[in-house]
Amino acid sequence: MGEETVRALRGVSLQIHRNEYIAIMGPSGSGKSTLMNMLGCLDTPTSGRYEFNGKNVAEMNDDELAAIRNREIGFVFQTFNLLPRSTSLRNVELPLIYAGIDPDTREEMAAHVLHEVGLGDRMNHKPNELSGGQRQRVAVARALVNKPSIILADEPTGNLDSKTGEEIMALFEDLYQRGNTIILVTHERDIATHARRTVHLRDGLIETDHAGFIPELDLVALDRP
């Protein structure tokens, strides 16, 4: 009511295919967060279409969006967003609860992914007993546990030192090699270099969309005041 409609994204046309590793870059205010929210089905476009696996997300209701987020999208957040009072195992189980999977299978699946991300020995630790890198691994495990179509990582290394950040990126690389689709939202070019395709946003528009990382463009970006 009375709010001005801010068009964070205008005329963005983007196609992402299965088993792509794409980085979305852009300065703050460029609309990359909005794009990420759209891609993650947290938000729906006021106009236009967003098709996910052939289904128009813009027409979905709240429950359908929740179901899509649950089954098709694995979120990895900058601030990890783990439940502080729950163990790694319980944190990873959370999406499975919302998927209606029985407790035994849940635990088995959660334990399995925790092993995969190298935290087999940290399953009963709470987040405050884990290092930043380990926490993000738990978050990655949580994103993976429902075998989603895409993994959507929003500044996944933003709260980590560069060494730990590289470890997480190595984990993403590994996941990509194993056939996962990864969308990385970041403003750090070092991080974006890991992706196979880079989309630059500026003022709600796609500035460039390249396969691979283009160093020249990066120089241009640095030259800007």
Add this chain to the structure above:
Amino acid sequence: MKRFLYELSESWKIAATQMRSNLTRSTLTALGVIIGIVAVTLMGTAIGGIQVGFDKSMSIFGDDVLYVGQWPWRKVDDWWNYRDRKKMKTEYADALNRMIAMTPNSNLMIAIPTSSVIRNVKYADSEVGNVLVRGTVSDYIITSTFDFKEGRFFNDLESRGGANVCVVGYDVADALFPSASPIDKSVLINGQPFKIVGVIARQGSFLGLFSLDSIVVMPLPAFQKYFTAKSEADILVKVKDKTKLAEAKDELDGLMRRVRGLPPEKNDDFSINEQQALKSTLDPIKNSIAIAGLFITGLSLFVGAIGIMNITFVSVKERTKEIGTRKALGARRRTILLQFLIESTALCLLGGIIGLSFAFAMCYLIGVAFPSFPIQFSTGLVAISMVVSVLTGLISGFAPAWTASRLDPVTALRYE
């Protein structure tokens, strides 16, 4: 359905974790509910006690006995219409009994004359005042509900002969004969000796107003010999079938009009009373006490509920980011709603259980300390308290839970 169950059990676990990790806050909030539940439960037990006492008092009158007297058993605004009525006479009972015997298929069984005065009763140096002294016949026993502590009621022979014998109530016996048995002892009433043949077991008091144990019952001829002044007569009529009380009442009304020789155009100059009529007079009083009491104690529960609502709002605010995360991971609106409803309900239920145990303990202590205090702890009350606790939780948690469920995931995730 299965998912709902998993979400439900998950919500309970979250609620338990929340309560444990915010122990002080949860305790203080639950305290409001505890106090509310204690107040409501104690009020409930008191009301239950009043009800039991009321029913017990009412049962003294018997539900199959009609009382013919000068005054009706209800509040009369036109007392002058009753004041000048002709006095009731004990002889009416004989007339009624003759007519009952002549009526085939009468709904009435027997009419009993009674006449009463208030006197002091003496034995040796002891004296009890304000004792109801009643003269009646030996058949009085069939309209009465009392048991004997010792001895017996006076028999037909003593009744007709007007022997100086009597039956005393528990309080009279207790006051005059604290250590010995009163049987075969003689008490003095109006200077006349009456030999005690029986002691009535304790009956308690009528609505706590006057004792039913401060009574002496004697044969009517003996009574009439010494206590005619200021005595008041009543005729007790026992009916054959208490389900046909209305018919019996109509029949008795006709008989009494014949006894009194009333022409059809005149109104009754007597009143036929029954337990039910008394009950319907006193019920509204009892009910308004109950409603007022529950309302006032209900207010304290309401304050407790506001506390719960407040704390749930705080909890929602604090965990906005968590709600965002849960939504991102696939929690639906109803999942979030359920989670917070269960948190507030769990808190209220815990408060309810603790409050109920407190109330139970207090009832027990009151019962031990003041045996005569009317208190009645029932399983129904436990069930009601639990239902009330859960409802309090659901109602007070609804607004915050609804707010949480409607949060936009994007906004919630960005919340710091």
